[in-house]
Amino acid sequence: MSGKSLLLKVILLGDGGVGKSSLMNRYVTNKFDSQAFHTIGVEFLNRDLEVDGRFVTLQIWDTAGQERFKSLRTPFYRGADCCLLTFSVDDRQSFENLSNWQKEFIHYADVKDPEHFPFVVLGNKIDKLERQVSTEEAQTWCIENGNYPYLETSAKDDTNVAVAFEEAVRQVLAVEEQLEHCMLGHTIDLHSSSKSGSSCC
Numbered sequence: 001m002s003g004k005s006l007l008l009k010v011i012l013l014g015d016g017g018v019g020k021s022s023l024m025n026r027y028v029t030n031k032f033d034s035q036a037f038h039t040i041g042v043e044f045l046n047r048d049l050e051v052d053g054r055f056v057t058l059q060i061w062d063t064a065g066q067e068r069f070k071s072l073r074t075p076f077y078r079g080a081d082c083c084l085l086t087f088s089v090d091d092r093q094s095f096e097n098l099s100n101w102q103k104e105f106i107h108y109a110d111v112k113d114p115e116h117f118p119f120v121v122l123g124n125k126i127d128k129l130e131r132q133v134s135t136e137e138a139q140t141w142c143i144e145n146g147n148y149p150y151l152e153t154s155a156k157d158d159t160n161v162a163v164a165f166e167e168a169v170r171q172v173l174a175v176e177e178q179l180e181h182c183m184l185g186h187t188i189d190l191h192s193s194s195k196s197g198s199s200c201c
């Protein structure tokens, strides 16, 4: 167990109104506003936590989902360690737009290895009785688009909110451990002209 705190940047993306700001505010301040205003640009809040013995400062970046704010949010994607793709289970269009959000992030964050980037998908507002997207459908999308973890949340009821952010941390730590493992497993032979060994990264 390392004593040093790790700073991780996670970014919340998804259509306007799906509950990104509400999830961040529920997690950091434990408050919920049923009359929340749309976000303009980006905002961020920090929260310290411990996951599997690692101390982490989570820097949560909340973005404006409305299309007209695209140019204000995209400059902040670079350097994100994890992306939380968020939709609302009572809004089918927000689910269908997940692929667009994924592409927008990969492009503007300039992700070099999209296949291994840690995305987590959140289906928010599960307290609502009328759903337009089933759990199975969302899980299938996650499996088919990169095998991402899927969590159903309610910022209103505080269902799975902490679990979702902890999962984001776990995903980042898993990628980090894999990289460390790869680097330790590779010795560089300066005398050999051919590339030796197989790569796991």
Ligand SMILES: Nc1nc2c(ncn2[C@@H]2O[C@H](COP(=O)(O)OP(=O)(O)OP(=O)(O)O)[C@@H](O)[C@H]2O)c(=O)[nH]1
Residues within 6 Å of the ligand: 014, 015, 016, 017, 018, 019, 020, 021, 022, 023, 033, 034, 035, 036, 037, 038, 039, 040, 063, 064, 065, 066, 124, 125, 126, 127, 128, 153, 154, 155, 156, 157
């Ligand atoms: N019932 C219910 N309402 C929610 C939940 N999360 C957010 N809301 C409501 O949905 C509306 C939009 O929430 P926001 O958090 O502002 O949505 P957003 O994704 O940040 O929207 P933009 O800032 O425009 O991108 C607000 O009226 C919230 O009170 C939830 O889990 N359940």
Ligand SMILES: [Mg+2]
Residues within 6 Å of the ligand: 020, 021, 022, 037, 038, 039, 062, 063, 064, 065
């Ligand atoms: Mg917002």
